[in-house]
Amino acid sequence: MIQRLCIIGVGLIGGSLARGLRAAGACEEIVGCSRRPETLEKALELGVIDRGELEIGRAVEGADMVVLAVPLGAMASAFRALNGHLADGAVVTDVGSAKQCVIRAANEVCDGPTPWLVPGHPIAGTEKSGVAASFAELFSERRVILTPTPETEPQAVARVRDMWQQVGAEVIEMDAGHHDQVLAATSHLPHMLAYTLVDVLGRMEEHEEIFQYAAGGFRDFTRIASSDPQMWHDICIANADDLVNTLEHFSDELKVAIEAVRAGDSETIKSLFVRAKALRDRYTEATTDSSKNAP
Amino acid sequence: MIQRLCIIGVGLIGGSLARGLRAAGACEEIVGCSRRPETLEKALELGVIDRGELEIGRAVEGADMVVLAVPLGAMASAFRALNGHLADGAVVTDVGSAKQCVIRAANEVCDGPTPWLVPGHPIAGTEKSGVAASFAELFSERRVILTPTPETEPQAVARVRDMWQQVGAEVIEMDAGHHDQVLAATSHLPHMLAYTLVDVLGRMEEHEEIFQYAAGGFRDFTRIASSDPQMWHDICIANADDLVNTLEHFSDELKVAIEAVRAGDSETIKSLFVRAKALRDRYTEATTDSSKNAP
Numbered sequence: 001m002i003q004r005l006c007i008i009g010v011g012l013i014g015g016s017l018a019r020g021l022r023a024a025g026a027c028e029e030i031v032g033c034s035r036r037p038e039t040l041e042k043a044l045e046l047g048v049i050d051r052g053e054l055e056i057g058r059a060v061e062g063a064d065m066v067v068l069a070v071p072l073g074a075m076a077s078a079f080r081a082l083n084g085h086l087a088d089g090a091v092v093t094d095v096g097s098a099k100q101c102v103i104r105a106a107n108e109v110c111d112g113p114t115p116w117l118v119p120g121h122p123i124a125g126t127e128k129s130g131v132a133a134s135f136a137e138l139f140s141e142r143r144v145i146l147t148p149t150p151e152t153e154p155q156a157v158a159r160v161r162d163m164w165q166q167v168g169a170e171v172i173e174m175d176a177g178h179h180d181q182v183l184a185a186t187s188h189l190p191h192m193l194a195y196t197l198v199d200v201l202g203r204m205e206e207h208e209e210i211f212q213y214a215a216g217g218f219r220d221f222t223r224i225a226s227s228d229p230q231m232w233h234d235i236c237i238a239n240a241d242d243l244v245n246t247l248e249h250f251s252d253e254l255k256v257a258i259e260a261v262r263a264g265d266s267e268t269i270k271s272l273f274v275r276a277k278a279l280r281d282r283y284t285e286a287t288t289d290s291s292k293n294a295p
Numbered sequence: 296m297i298q299r300l301c302i303i304g305v306g307l308i309g310g311s312l313a314r315g316l317r318a319a320g321a322c323e324e325i326v327g328c329s330r331r332p333e334t335l336e337k338a339l340e341l342g343v344i345d346r347g348e349l350e351i352g353r354a355v356e357g358a359d360m361v362v363l364a365v366p367l368g369a370m371a372s373a374f375r376a377l378n379g380h381l382a383d384g385a386v387v388t389d390v391g392s393a394k395q396c397v398i399r400a401a402n403e404v405c406d407g408p409t410p411w412l413v414p415g416h417p418i419a420g421t422e423k424s425g426v427a428a429s430f431a432e433l434f435s436e437r438r439v440i441l442t443p444t445p446e447t448e449p450q451a452v453a454r455v456r457d458m459w460q461q462v463g464a465e466v467i468e469m470d471a472g473h474h475d476q477v478l479a480a481t482s483h484l485p486h487m488l489a490y491t492l493v494d495v496l497g498r499m500e501e502h503e504e505i506f507q508y509a510a511g512g513f514r515d516f517t518r519i520a521s522s523d524p525q526m527w528h529d530i531c532i533a534n535a536d537d538l539v540n541t542l543e544h545f546s547d548e549l550k551v552a553i554e555a556v557r558a559g560d561s562e563t564i565k566s567l568f569v570r571a572k573a574l575r576d577r578y579t580e581a582t583t584d585s586s587k588n589a590p
Contacts (some may be wrong), residue, residue: 142510182505188508196567213438217420217518218485224512224516229568249547253495254488275494
């Protein structure tokens with residue numbers, strides 16, 4: 001049981017975790033922290049948090065579990081703000097989509113080692129953002145990746161693991177570097193493609209018409225381009241090396257595909273599509289439906 | 296009222312049109328044509344068609360409305376097979392995703408002018424295929440683009456327009472060349488990107504793991520990579536010129552984005568994401584929900 005949970009950044013992820021833990025009866029008190037008073041007011045009004053604080057130093061006081069749910073670009077300043085204010089035995093975890101940068105930020109900013117830090121990443125979310133979009137079931141049957149470092153206290157990992165299991169998630173441990181590689185491919189790359197596609201179409205002369213004749217497939221394909229630009233900017237900057245690698249890999253393969261279409265090379269085009277469909281169908285069968293946890 | 300409707304190719308699109316017209320009481324009799332006896336048996340069993348024929352020449356006999364719902368690569372041979380078998384006053388339309396190639400195929404294959412041909416394209420579909428996936432509401436509130444040529448009989452256009460309106464579609468007329476440009480951008484390009492992305496990830500060393508950690512956004516993004524490979528191969532070949540143009544345009548913009556990530560150019564990345572999100576959100580508000588007509 002968490003005595004006092006402190007959620008720093010009460011948006012979709014932070015808000016959903018707070019709601020889920022409350023619904024599971026897994027915490028006594030929830031303190032929310034945001035720079036914006038209106039976010040705290042909204043979170044209080046929705047019953048997501050019990051108390052709101054504008055300053056991180058005050059918010060973390062007396063908390064036994066602190067969750068950093070701020071954009072990656074705000075992690076370093078969050079560590080700076082909580083440094084020296086944590087209660088004895090407090091555990092800190094985060095929900096950032098890249099992990100090496102979080103570990104680096106903590107090491108640079110905090111005085112001494114950080115055995116209390118358990119870097120984490122829930123593989124869940126929608127293209128919506130903000131506390132109003134949060135819901136208790138967001139993490140149900142979702143995976144959460146924890147990337148403890150050699151200096152992370154095993155007991156801290158166990159407590160964070162337990163927290164995520166309370167909201168129905170499956171918890172996995174992985175090396176932070178490996179996490180960043182895998183997520184560059186499955187998440188950061190698709191977001192870059194979706195944003196770029198929508199932007200390319202939007203800059204075409206007949207763009208009004210183009211969007212008018214876009215069908216359901218296009219809508220699904222570009223859904224992730226409605227994601228929070230600040231958050232995704234931060235992810236791209238934070239995981240730039242791995243992202244550039246996968247982007248270049250994709251770009252090279254796309255060139256091969258373009259040449260095949262230009263040359264009318266039926267065999268290459270057909271085998272590309274057949275392979276991709278088989279993979280997608282196999283993957284789809286192996287996982288649960290993405291829409292099932294939507295609110 | 297259509298007296299005898301002939302659907303050549305009883306798959307998702309052909310089957311859904313037959314179901315929709317029957318549900319609307321807009322046709323007397325439905326003849327289905329397929330090269331595969333098992334498709335006709337399935338369509339008969341599901342009540343989608345009243346009678347099945349394996350040969351196009353026989354299938355179109357006495358029909359006043361013929362719908363070609365075969366892959367683009369099969370259009371030329373379909374025109375060849377129906378040539379000389381059409382009843383007086385029969386109208387022929389198709390549902391192909393590219394339109395100039397259909398007009399070219401008809402002109403090359405048929406004896407003399409084709410005033411009875413109304414090229415068409417319903418902007419509807421799912422990643423599923425086959426008559427078993429068909430449903431009467433597929434075209435409800437969807438757009439259908441007709442691309443008549445100067446030689447198309449206006450009365451034939453009116454009859455095809457009426458047919459689509461009977462199943463709830465909104466019908467628009469457009470030049471075939473313009474259609475192919477617009478659809479290359481909104482439909483053919485995204486399909487190429489989705490197929491290529493899934494293939495790229497599938498060829499990575501850790502691909503099993505990659506698909507395991509893919510979240511809901513990835514699932515939506517790659518849904519169109521589960522589309523029928525043969526059909527999409529045909530579309531890419533048929534609309535190669537326009538597709539290569541948009542692919543190269545996309546590829547160039549992607550290079551700009553890659554360089555921005557590599558350089559840590561926050562301003563370029565952020566403004567790209569902000570523009571794309573604003574466009575996607577505006578477009579989403581202006582159109583109906585894609586999932587609403589799903590079965």
